[in-house]
Amino acid sequence: MTNEDPLMGDEQVEESVAKYLEDNAELLEGIVPEHDLWPAIESRITARVIPMSVRSARIGGRSWGWVPMLIAASALVVASAAVTYVLTARSSLRGGGSAAVATTQPAPTTPAVAHGVSPVVADSAAPDTALREASRLANATPAESAPSHGSHSGSDIRAGSDIPDHEPAAVLASQQQYNTSDAVRKTYDSEIATLHDALEARRGQLNPATVAVIEQNLRVIDDAISQSEAALARDPNSALLNDQLDRTLAKKTGLLRAAALLPAA
Amino acid sequence: MQTAIATSPETMSPTVAEPDVKLAANGDRRAFERLYRANLNRVYAVCVRMSGDRARAEELTQDAFVRAWERLPQFRGESAFSTWLHRLTVNVVLEAQRNERRNRARTESDDVLEAAPPLAPHEFHTENMDLATAIAGLPPGARTVFALHDVEGYKHEEIAEMLDITSGGSKAQLHRARRLLREALA
Numbered sequence: 001m002t003n004e005d006p007l008m009g010d011e012q013v014e015e016s017v018a019k020y021l022e023d024n025a026e027l028l029e030g031i032v033p034e035h036d037l038w039p040a041i042e043s044r045i046t047a048r049v050i051p052m053s054v055r056s057a058r059i060g061g062r063s064w065g066w067v068p069m070l071i072a073a074s075a076l077v078v079a080s081a082a083v084t085y086v087l088t089a090r091s092s093l094r095g096g097g098s099a100a101v102a103t104t105q106p107a108p109t110t111p112a113v114a115h116g117v118s119p120v121v122a123d124s125a126a127p128d129t130a131l132r133e134a135s136r137l138a139n140a141t142p143a144e145s146a147p148s149h150g151s152h153s154g155s156d157i158r159a160g161s162d163i164p165d166h167e168p169a170a171v172l173a174s175q176q177q178y179n180t181s182d183a184v185r186k187t188y189d190s191e192i193a194t195l196h197d198a199l200e201a202r203r204g205q206l207n208p209a210t211v212a213v214i215e216q217n218l219r220v221i222d223d224a225i226s227q228s229e230a231a232l233a234r235d236p237n238s239a240l241l242n243d244q245l246d247r248t249l250a251k252k253t254g255l256l257r258a259a260a261l262l263p264a265a
Numbered sequence: 266m267q268t269a270i271a272t273s274p275e276t277m278s279p280t281v282a283e284p285d286v287k288l289a290a291n292g293d294r295r296a297f298e299r300l301y302r303a304n305l306n307r308v309y310a311v312c313v314r315m316s317g318d319r320a321r322a323e324e325l326t327q328d329a330f331v332r333a334w335e336r337l338p339q340f341r342g343e344s345a346f347s348t349w350l351h352r353l354t355v356n357v358v359l360e361a362q363r364n365e366r367r368n369r370a371r372t373e374s375d376d377v378l379e380a381a382p383p384l385a386p387h388e389f390h391t392e393n394m395d396l397a398t399a400i401a402g403l404p405p406g407a408r409t410v411f412a413l414h415d416v417e418g419y420k421h422e423e424i425a426e427m428l429d430i431t432s433g434g435s436k437a438q439l440h441r442a443r444r445l446l447r448e449a450l451a
Contacts, residue, residue, distance in 0.1 A: 017443045017450075021396065021415065031310045031397060033323050038301055041327050042294065045334045 073261070078194055188249045195256035207265035214259045221252045286346045290337040297337070301330055304347060308354050314412040315358045317401035325361055329354040355417065359427055362409070399449045403442050410435050411442035 203211060228245040235241060288296035308329050312322035333353055340349055400408060400416075409428065413419045414435070419427070421435040428435070 014443060017415070017446050031313050031319075032306050033309045033326065034319070035323065037305070037309075037323060037327050037330070038298060041301065041330045041334075042298070044327065044331045045294065045297070 074198075078191060184246070185249075188253065191253055192249075192256060195253065195260050198260040199256060202260060202262075202264075205264040206259075206262055210262065210265070211259075214255065217255060218252065221248060221255065224248045225252070283342070283346070286337070286340065286342070289334070290340060297334055300333075300346070300350075304350055307347070308350065311351065311354050311412075311417065312358055313397065314400055314416055315355070315409055316362075317403070317405070317408055325354075325358050328361065329357045332357055351417070355413065355419075355427065359409075362405070396450070399446055402449060403445055407438045407442035407445065410438035411446070414439050415443075 199214075225245065225248050228241055228248060232238065232241045232245060285296040285299050289300055305326070309322055309326045312325040312329070313319055316322050316325060329350070333350055336353065340346070400411065403411060410424055413424045413427070414421065421432045421439075424430075424435045425432040430438075
């Protein structure tokens with residue numbers, strides 16, 4: 001197909017193709033769809049569109065039908081907070097001992113928190129600040145992710161803790177990694193359960209076919225989670241596997257969140 | 266050569282009574298269904314030739330008619346409805362192709378329309394290949410330009426504007442398409 005015939009001029013090509021097109025015009029005209037497309041088109045053009053003003057009025061009127069949506073929205077807020085926590089926890093984990101924890105989250109059981117490290121992230125009354133700080137921590141290098149104010153450094157944390165000084169550094173790191181991963185997983189599990197509940201509450205409003213697809217995808221994700229966990233049981237210190245599990249859990253949370261907020265069918 | 270086949274907008278004669286267009290523009294779905302029935306094959310054929318995929322063409326055909334329904338109130342009757350619908354369909358397909366390219370986030374060279382590899386030579390050459398299959402086997406960029414120029418009857422300048430390429434690029438793609446087609450149909 002890619003060979004170019006040097007003897008074939010463009011005019012000859014044009015004439016050849018033109019003749020073929022003319023001789024086979026009926027082929028081009030005879031292309032018809034295999035299905036009647038009208039039902040699908042009709043369903044699309046008849047889909048009711050609710051004007052924004054009506055939507056606003058309904059929200060203002062506390063329409064009972066919005067309750068599930070509000071539950072889902074609440075779940076979204078909680079899930080977003082969980083993501084902030086995960087990011088900061090991951091930053092802490094990679095920092096090898098320094099810690100920065102979002103105070104908007106349930107207190108995780110990382111050693112740094114348990115032993116009185118000053119939290120870095122702003123309180124919940126200043127969400128923009130918290131978001132910026134979380135973003136900074138997520139993008140920060142381990143050194144940058146250390147507390148940015150106060151007198152606590154990574155070594156300060158260790159000095160201020162009740163972990164025996166003679167504990168080898170590798171053991172401390174491993175212990176912290178275990179605790180942090182455990183806390184992250186608990187947070188994920190909590191958010192997933194919340195989002196599951198929100199999705200279940202709205203199941204009746206959603207397109208069954210869409211729900212079926214979502215559930216199929218969730219099964220695939222759950223299978224991936226199981227595989228990662230099995231692999232981690234054999235190689236618990238694998239950064240790759242930990243990261244993979246983290247990503248898969250985040251994917252599941254994201255899918256559930258999106259599903260819980262789907263518009264009603 | 267201007268080998269515009271019967272579906273060219275210039276050669277299409279209106280096949281639907283204008284009252285149906287007006288009724289549909291005012292929200293009459295039954296009138297719009299009649300417009301759909303009268304124009305379906307042409308619209309679908311355009312989608313097949315430009316996309317090279319019949320299943321995808323069905324989706325694009327749906328999109329085109331939904332877009333037509335939405336835009337009908339803006340149709341002023343300055344051209345035949347079939348011509349307007351043809352142009353709208355071409356735009357829907359091109360827009361879809363642009364979105365697909367964007368989604369693939371592929372690095373584009375000067376051949377801005379290359380979004381997917383062409384069929385392999387052994388897939389492209391068959392004994393009884395019909396023209397539609399041969400067109401479908403063209404590389405996407407060449408196929409689009411070929412369909413627009415040789416089949417739909419657009420000029421290079423118009424194609425260049427629609428595809429955001431140069432007129433020379435359109436000519437080069439057309440030349441390439443014709444050469445590949447001739448080889449495939451030899």
